[in-house]
Amino acid sequence: MKPEARPGDLKLVDSTRALGTYRINEVFYSLQGEGMRAGTANIFIRFSDCNLRCKKEREGFDCDTEFVSGELWDVQRLLSYCESLSPSCRSVIFTGGEPALQLDEELIRRFKLAGYFLAVETNGTKELPAGLDWICVSPKTAEHCLRQKTAHEVKYVRAAGMGIPKPQVQADYYLLSPAFEGDFVPKENLDCCIQLVKENPKWRLSVQQHKIWCVR
Numbered sequence: 001m002k003p004e005a006r007p008g009d010l011k012l013v014d015s016t017r018a019l020g021t022y023r024i025n026e027v028f029y030s031l032q033g034e035g036m037r038a039g040t041a042n043i044f045i046r047f048s049d050c051n052l053r054c055k056k057e058r059e060g061f062d063c064d065t066e067f068v069s070g071e072l073w074d075v076q077r078l079l080s081y082c083e084s085l086s087p088s089c090r091s092v093i094f095t096g097g098e099p100a101l102q103l104d105e106e107l108i109r110r111f112k113l114a115g116y117f118l119a120v121e122t123n124g125t126k127e128l129p130a131g132l133d134w135i136c137v138s139p140k141t142a143e144h145c146l147r148q149k150t151a152h153e154v155k156y157v158r159a160a161g162m163g164i165p166k167p168q169v170q171a172d173y174y175l176l177s178p179a180f181e182g183d184f185v186p187k188e189n190l191d192c193c194i195q196l197v198k199e200n201p202k203w204r205l206s207v208q209q210h211k212i213w214c215v216r
């Protein structure tokens with residue numbers, strides 16, 4: 001069954017993408033700013049396109065990620081570029097947009113052969129291929145629309161007035177992330193998450209620290 005369509009959702013047919021190529025928005029080297037792996041150096045591979053359109057009225061925040069633009073890369077170009085960004089970093093985070101729309105076993109196999117630890121950040125609406133080392137599911141839709149049912153960490157964005165999630169995803173770590181407005185986190189959103197964590201100690205606070213550190 002497909003995830004429930006919502007007004008504004010993208011159609012996902014990309015007829016211009018040849019087998020073995022991936023539409024990539026950008027690739028850059030930085031620190032992971034949130035979640036259980038915060039503070040670690042990673043090469044971020046941002047895939048183009050997303051099947052959702054997060055809105056403040058519905059999800060508590062407006063999507064601030066540009067994922068429409070991009071160009072086609074093959075695996076060898078991606079590997080070579082990652083090597084050029086950092087010959088010593090062997091940790092990649094696949095993100096987006098929604099990486100599960102394009103991520104496949106061949107891409108994972110080639111990066112594993114090159115010795116990379118592979119993490120992914122997904123909205124969970126599409127099941128991921130096998131072989132990833134760290135899965136972060138950040139649901140932005142109704143629980144019954146989720147297809148990725150297991151994760152290392154599950155992370156929900158919360159704004160003031162929102163309640164504790166009831167996740168369907170089985171995870172090792174459960175995280176609450178206060179909704180930002182641009183590079184600013186409203187105090188009421190942070191206070192809401194702190195209060196929810198205090199009332200539900202299975203959960204942890206995760207703040208988008210890269211915005212505070214002024215790194216990407």
Ligand code: SF4
Pocket residue numbers: 050051052053054063064065067096097098123140
């Ligand atoms: S799932 Fe992520 S990338 Fe997609 S619209 Fe929502 S915030 Fe933006």
